[in-house]
Amino acid sequence: MKSLASTDVLAETKNRLLAVRPDDRARWGKMSATQMVRHLDCACDVALGARAAKPVKGIPPPVMKWLALRSGVRWAKNIRTAPELERLIAERTDGEFDALVKSAAVKIESLTTTGSYAGSHPFFGTMTAADWMRWGYLHADHHLRQFGR
Template sequence: MKTIFDETARKELIDRIEKLGVRNEARWGEMNVSQMLKHCTLYDAWMLGKNNPRYKQTFLGRLFGKRALKDMIGNEKPLKHHIPTLDFLKKTDTDENITAQKEKWIELIKEFEHFSNPNFIHTFCGKMTKEQIGRLNYKHTDHHLRQFGV
């Protein structure tokens, strides 16, 4: 299975990000390309432990998180459309241009080469192994790039 920790997979994702532009329209969902870029940079920064995030699993996550994680990363299938977004990762406006947002996201993806965040706890899925983090991050990135046709 593909993982963000694999150099070839990171390069493939970066190549796809570089193809994004203002003309890319969402095939599903409500975000525009700028909002998606902001969402994904926030998501990756959160996973990397940037900006001193508070990690705490929700009550529903404690009940259903492990099963949801298994469903999401237990096979090669892409993530389903319309998966709920964590509230703190929802962005309706952005003040950056797309080129700057893409550069920021690419830099974050490159940082996964040296990933070390043992404190990471997914808000819904809970404590995850490095292998699980790698698979989920790859699938999340792929999901949003497919959303915009790249």
């Protein structure tokens, strides 16, 4: 299973992110390319423990985590995001697009170098470092495919 723990997967993911352009159109969903990049950036903040996101009610976290991270089933196109991240996506995005992309790429790489992660994910509950590496790849892959990258 692909994970950011692999240097090849990390390089591939970052290259795909760096290929996103501000005028890229989503194949599904409502986000613009700029909003998607900001979403990746802010979601990494949650993983790194720099931004809080409350648990989301729904499918029990252990079941949701297994389905999302271990089952091999591709994520649905219009899955929910944590309310805290939805609010950030709706806000005006400050900064130049290229700077947002670079920031998101740095944070994705930080997932592989930090020893400190949030203790839990809003949907998946308790997470290990390996879980965050797997999530980091799947989350980025989901949104990069959304924009044809």
